[in-house]
Amino acid sequence: MSEVYTATATRQGRWWIVSVPAVDGLTQALHLDDVAQAAAELVAVALDVPVEGVRVEVVTVPGDGR
Template identity: 45%
Template sequence: MKQYHVTVTHEGRWWRKWWMVHVPDVDGLTQARRLSDAPRMAREAIAAALDLNPDDVSVDIHVES
């Protein structure tokens, strides 16, 4: 199983903050409400881009401050 590198950054103002989830290998970008949702959102974005099952996708999450 290939592992995909994922970069997560926090965006927005105090009343509306999102975690932006960037997957360079598939030129993908998605967002998550909570940091804990980032791995699932990344797997779903990769799976959609590559026509894979999200359960077959492995991600390495890097959080940028």
């Protein structure tokens, strides 16, 4: 079973800022529906693994109130 990476998404203006602590990285997504894919791509690049094998769990936190 592969590891599941936790991504935390915080709304800032029009964007979701996405943090993946396991790889000490940040990315962003315009839509909440895109957060998991953006996080998976970040993990894949950081670990040099295929994105298809990366599993991500997204947690949203309050941001700027939008």
